[in-house]
Structure formats: C-alpha cells, structure tokens
Amino acid sequence: QSALTQPASVSGSPGQSITISCTGTSSDVGGYKFVSWYQRHPGKAPKLMIYDVSKRPSGVSNRFSGSKSGNTASLTISGLQAEDEADYHCSSYTSISTLVFGGGTKLTVL
Amino acid sequence: QVQLQESGPGLVKPSQTLLLTCTVSGASISSGGHFWSWIRQHPGKGLEWIGYIHDSGYTYYNPSLESRVTILVDTSKNQFSLKVSSVTVADTAVYYCARRYCSAGSCYGHLDYWGQGTLVTVSS
Numbered sequence: 001q002s003a004l005t006q007p008a009s010v011s012g013s014p015g016q017s018i019t020i021s022c023t024g025t026s027s028d029v030g031g032y033k034f035v036s037w038y039q040r041h042p043g044k045a046p047k048l049m050i051y052d053v054s055k056r057p058s059g060v061s062n063r064f065s066g067s068k069s070g071n072t073a074s075l076t077i078s079g080l081q082a083e084d085e086a087d088y089h090c091s092s093y094t095s096i097s098t099l100v101f102g103g104g105t106k107l108t109v110l
Numbered sequence: 111q112v113q114l115q116e117s118g119p120g121l122v123k124p125s126q127t128l129l130l131t132c133t134v135s136g137a138s139i140s141s142g143g144h145f146w147s148w149i150r151q152h153p154g155k156g157l158e159w160i161g162y163i164h165d166s167g168y169t170y171y172n173p174s175l176e177s178r179v180t181i182l183v184d185t186s187k188n189q190f191s192l193k194v195s196s197v198t199v200a201d202t203a204v205y206y207c208a209r210r211y212c213s214a215g216s217c218y219g220h221l222d223y224w225g226q227g228t229l230v231t232v233s234s
Binding site for chain 2: 034047098102
C-alpha cells in the first residue's frame with residue numbers, strides 16, 4: 001500500500017484559514033468514509049481531530065473541519081491560532097482492511 | 111479515561127528482535143471488540159501503520175512489514191505487544207500504540223487513544 005499524499009508544509013497568519021489536502025486512491029480515501037486527521041505537537045502523542053471524513057470528537061474545536069471529494073480528503077482550519085502550529089497527518093482505511101497514513105504536513109502559523 | 115503506555119528497549123542491535131509492550135489502563139483489552147494498533151514514525155517522516163490485533167486475536171499487518179512483525183495480546187496483563195525481527199537501522203523510529211475504535215460490532219477507521227510513544231534506535 002502506498003502512503004497518502006500530503007503537502008509537506010502549509011502556513012497561514014493568525015485568523016486566516018488554511019486547507020491541507022490528502023490524496024489517495026479508490027482503494028482507500030475514495031472508497032471509504034473512514035478518513036481521519038491527527039494533530040501532533042513535537043514530543044506529544046498524536047491527537048484525533050477528525051474522523052469519518054468530517055466528524056469531530058468531543059472537545060475538538062469547531063474551527064477544524066473535514067471533507068472529501070473523490071480520492072482527495074481535506075482538513076480546513078479556520079481562525080488560525082498559534083496553538084494550531086503542529087504536524088497534521090491524515091489516514092484512511094483500505095480495501096485490504098489495513099490503515100494507511102499520509103506523509104504529514106507541517107503547519108506554521110506566521 | 112483510556113490510557114496506553116509503551117515500554118521496551120531504547121537501543122537494539124542490527125539483526126536482533128525488537129519487542130515492545132503496550133499496557134492499557136482504563137479499559138479491558140479483551141472487551142469492547144476494539145483493534146489494538148502499532149504505528150511508528152521515522153525521524154523527520156510521516157506516520158507508518160504497522161498493524162493491529164482484534165481482541166479476538168485476529169491480526170492485520172502492513173504488507174511491507176508483514177514478514178517481520180508479530181502482534182500479540184496478553185489479556186491477563188491487559189497488554190499487547192509488537193515483535194519486529196531482523197531489525198536494521200531503517201527500523202529506528204518512535205513507536206506508538208493506539209486503539210482503533212469499534213462499537214456494537216462495527217469497526218471504524220480512526221485511532222482514538224494513543225500512547226506517548228517510545229523511541230527505538232537500531233545501532234551497533
């Protein structure tokens with residue numbers, strides 16, 4: 001299975017919105033609703049931010065939203081805050097009952 | 111609150127077998143029908159899914175690692191483990207354990223609880 005494709009880095013100023021893409025195939029992202037997004041601050045455990053493409057776990061800010069079109073999923077963060085600066089990883093369930101991750105995207109808040 | 115904690119050697123020599131353990135607290139590993147997972151992150155790289163085990167013992171592995179990895183559950187200790195054989199420097203990574211959420215017989219694609227991670231270095 002090949003890793004999902006994410007941009008290596010994105011940046012934005014406080015208050016702005018940014019979108020991170022996650023591209024796979026019809027055997028993963030395009031074929032299932034099980035796309036998730038994780039936030040990872042240095043030295044910390046990854047934190048689930050979005051699951052099932054667009055659902056937010058309890059306690060996650062509504063500034064975080066997810067969507068999917070075809071084989072590409074997206075994470076949008078609105079009203080950027082300094083604390084959002086972190087690495088973001090997407091993942092998807094696959095046709096062979098495994099999980100696959102993207103390469104990760106480093107978000108810089110300018 | 112479910113908590114997971116990885117443990118194991120920080121340093122392993124090439125060609126040896128790496129054994130990591132994940133201790134689960136706040137939930138019984140043998141109930142709930144969840145999958146218990148291992149993921150790693152190479153220095154400066156993205157996350158790589160290694161595999162998971164269902165509380166029934168059924169396992170799934172990353173095809174690229176399947177020949178060298180084994181995941182087992184020890185319900186008496188509420189732990190699950192990862193064995194990686196014939197390690198090389200390419201196995202140097204932070205290793206995480208996590209729970210893949212299942213409910214009422216249906217399993218979803220997300221990992222809702224994670225351990226803090228443990229760094230494993232492969233070096234002679």
